[in-house]
Amino acid sequence: MTVHTTHETAAPLRVALIGLGAIGRVIAKELLARQGEGVQLLGALCQHESEGAELGLPVVTTLAALLALQPDLVVEAAGHGAVKAYGPEVLRAGRDLLLVSVGVLSDAALLAELEAAARASGRQLLLPSGALAGLDYLQAAKLAGLSRVCLRSRKPPLAWRDTPAELLLDLAKLSEPVVFFRGSARDAARSYPKNANVAATLALCTLGLDETLVELVADPTISGNEHEIEASGAVGELHLTLRNTASPDNPKTSLVTPYSVMRSIMARRAVLSV
Numbered sequence: 001m002t003v004h005t006t007h008e009t010a011a012p013l014r015v016a017l018i019g020l021g022a023i024g025r026v027i028a029k030e031l032l033a034r035q036g037e038g039v040q041l042l043g044a045l046c047q048h049e050s051e052g053a054e055l056g057l058p059v060v061t062t063l064a065a066l067l068a069l070q071p072d073l074v075v076e077a078a079g080h081g082a083v084k085a086y087g088p089e090v091l092r093a094g095r096d097l098l099l100v101s102v103g104v105l106s107d108a109a110l111l112a113e114l115e116a117a118a119r120a121s122g123r124q125l126l127l128p129s130g131a132l133a134g135l136d137y138l139q140a141a142k143l144a145g146l147s148r149v150c151l152r153s154r155k156p157p158l159a160w161r162d163t164p165a166e167l168l169l170d171l172a173k174l175s176e177p178v179v180f181f182r183g184s185a186r187d188a189a190r191s192y193p194k195n196a197n198v199a200a201t202l203a204l205c206t207l208g209l210d211e212t213l214v215e216l217v218a219d220p221t222i223s224g225n226e227h228e229i230e231a232s233g234a235v236g237e238l239h240l241t242l243r244n245t246a247s248p249d250n251p252k253t254s255l256v257t258p259y260s261v262m263r264s265i266m267a268r269r270a271v272l273s274v
């Protein structure tokens with residue numbers, strides 16, 4: 001639980017966004033509706049200046065211009081390429097960085113570079129729960145010792161378009177669920193950069209990218225995105241099933257994702273935060 005009562009005397013958290021797609025637009029609208037509640041949205045970095053027009057939001061097309069807005073926190077919601085292009089520089093410039101495209105951390109060299117940049121500038125690399133839940137319990141359970149962590153992600157065939165799943169399955173002709181990937185969280189996140197960021201988030205909170213097991217399923221019987229987590233260890237077992245509504249703007253993305261980012265942002269100024 002985060003109680004979003006802010007410290008009235010604290011300066012508002014100055015936030016800048018990278019990306020105004022399905023996730024970024026919801027975050028922008030939520031932040032604009034909450035100006036004065038301890039947060040201030042300064043602008044967004046997009047590929048085209050016209051992208052923020054209907055939001056009335058300043059849009060810039062270079063990282064230098066975004067950093068010139070003097071954000072405390074930069075929120076990435078643009079994809080793996082954008083993290084590679086901008087992530088280390090954001091941290092080196094002394095800003096906190098919240099990543100939605102967590103799966104890019106399957107690249108060990110990039111993760112090391114981001115951690116080194118955060119350490120050198122004394123800033124934080126933040127990961128939201130995204131489309132998942134239960135990470136608080138799992139991180140606590142990890143302290144006592146976890147032995148097994150698995151994620152099964154099911155999405156309708158439409159959500160697996162333009163991914164390597166198309167080489168394995170005839171997505172248009174599926175009549176029943178098919179598991180088309182079984183492997184490590186690292187391989188899932190690397191091979192499915194727009195679908196399996198949750199695998200990396202779960203892995204980084206638990207057994208790591210190589211020991212956390214993942215199954216990906218194309219399921220013509222569902223309309224949303226479902227994630228099942230099974231974990232066991234010294235403190236007990238967790239069996240969790242999420243039936244997420246898909247974003248109306250991107251069938252690969254669960255609608256809860258931008259709201260999980262909002263929770264993370266608001267928690268940075270909350271008086272009472274859990």
Ligand SMILES: NC(=O)C1=CN([C@@H]2O[C@H](COP(=O)(O)OP(=O)(O)OC[C@H]3O[C@@H](n4cnc5c(N)ncnc54)[C@H](O)[C@@H]3O)[C@@H](O)[C@H]2O)C=CC1
Nearest residue numbers: 019020021022023046078079082100101130131197250253
């Ligand atoms: N952590 C999680 O649970 C989840 C993470 N994701 C990640 O979030 C990313 C964004 O998801 P959506 O908003 O649904 O995708 P989207 O495709 O709707 O939007 C991405 C936006 O980023 C923009 N963009 C791409 N490269 C850029 C760059 N270099 N600079 C500025 N803008 C750039 C695109 O033009 C597009 O508007 C996904 O690619 C995925 O990696 C998605 C769902 C859940």
Ligand SMILES: O=C([O-])CC(=O)C(=O)O
Nearest residue numbers: 131195196197198253254
């Ligand atoms: O939104 C979801 O359900 C999961 C997702 O796309 C991802 O982790 O990349």
